[in-house]
Amino acid sequence: MKLIECKNITKVYKNEVETWALKGVSFSVDEGEFIAIVGPSGSGKSTLMHILGCLDTPTSGQYFLEGREVSKLSEDELAEIRKKKIGFVFQMFNLLPRATVFKNVELPLIYEGLPKKEREEKVKKALRASAFPEEFWFYRANQLSGGMQQRVAIARALVNNPKLILADEPTGNLDSKTGDIVLNTLIDLNKRGHTLIIVTHELYVAQYAKRIIALKDGQIIEDAPREKAKTLKLIKE
């Protein structure tokens, strides 16, 4: 069974004018893949990520996550799927600045309604899996550097043991050195079996992916293994 299957997904924003953010996107993802979705700004990659992350629903087309069609679910049902199956890593980290590292990672579990003890176990596991140094566990998020914060965010994405990790420009706010560390953390997770989709416009991030999906004007212009992807070469040149 495919983890993700998108069939002819469109997304139209209706303001004064209709904007077609996605014009029929179809692709599928196997479990354990590492994909970079690339494209210039306005190509629809953010919209696609929102739909893949069940933050939004497509205007038309179908989206199957683990074989279940999720494109027409209610807000609450989508929240349930996000909670159980998807981990997000955002460009802006989006941590609770005053809360400790531990509490930030714990946050998704609070909405699960897990008892304290069980939560603590899971948080520790996630922090260790993202190689977050133990001496900083009880630092407040706003006391940490950007790279550290992003690793907290990764641990938070990981804490529910999700099938799918979605990272939206995870290195966008970091210098290349800390970006590398963050990226390596993500790659590590992929190696341990988490399906990883990174949305980026940065070439060097995309290079690590095993498969490249390139978007332009709301359509997939290329979907190929990294070695064969022309898009990367185009950008390189």
Add this chain to the structure above:
Amino acid sequence: MRFEDLLNEAIFAISANKIRSGLTILGIIIGIASVIAMISIGQGAKSEIVKSIQSLGSNTLTILPGGARMGAVFMGRGSAQTLKEEDVEVLKKIEGVVNVVPVVQRTLQIVAPNGKNTRTSIIGATPEIFSVREISIEKGSIFNEEQVRNISKVAVLGKNIADDLFGEENPVGKTVRISGINFKVIGVAAPKGGVMGMVADDLVFVPFTTMQKVLAKSEYLNVILIKGEKKEILPQIQQQATLLLAEKHRVDPKEPDFFIISQEDILSALTQITTIFTIFLGAVASISLLVGGIGIMNMMLTSVTERTKEIGLRKAIGAKNREILYQILAESVLLTFFGGVIGIFLGWLISLGIAKFAHIATQVSLFSILLAFSVCTAIGIFFGWWPAQKAAKLSPIEALRYE
């Protein structure tokens, strides 16, 4: 989401901006404290009145003569001379009547041997007045039937009068002059309290006959007190008394030349006034509570806007709309709850202060505390609802993008 987590998250959010939360809570504290203090004044007044009406003696009816007329001018209730001693005998025959006490009352000068003097109400009555008005004796004794028959010049002093005239001294056995006539003090009444000119502590009691023959030199009664067996039969007694007295006075029972007032009448009239008084005070104080509530709404709206991104994140990681709604509501209810607890305490202190320094009776009842708590919760929910709805309805994508 577990309840304890909901609570923890709310406390965490409130403590994010302690000054702002504190000031917002202050609004509620002032509101609740003033409601509690104001209602305590109203209820204090009410209980004082009930107490003093009851101090007039339970299960009693008071008969007053009707108003005299000078041409077309009504001279006021009690001004006519229509009640006589014979009336007492008629009233005693009514079923369920325990005691009937004739009273002649005059305001006269009373002088102690040491020269101290005062002007006060002198009550001439039969000895039953002490049991009917539930007056107990602190020192000495009351006068008896024999002394009434003998027109004895003896007096029982109210507590305040005894203190005014004799101070620390024991007045029993001493002689006082009332209207220039010597009276022997045989007793001092125990302090009782009372209200509005009905204070037993300010009265002097003398035998009925002595008052009639020696002091007032008048046959007419000012008041007749009737004590019934129990409260339930008072209306019947009142009806009977009206009919019998009207017959005796040869007047139409529908337009009698006397008035019968029951304690219930006085009580219900006065409690009605104090209830209006309490509601008025409470309503004025509620305005500050309303302002406090608007403060809560204002703070919650600001806080929701400030935390748009955080709310977006919470939704992205799986919080349902309802959970966000509950979280924001929990915050506003918690704010009002804290405000309520402190406000109740403060209001209680204020009411104690009023009682101590302004000498106004106050009473903080469980009812007003419970009311304050439920009003607080209601305010939290009411004024938190809109901000909470606003937060719950945020689209996670929009919220995450918010700068």
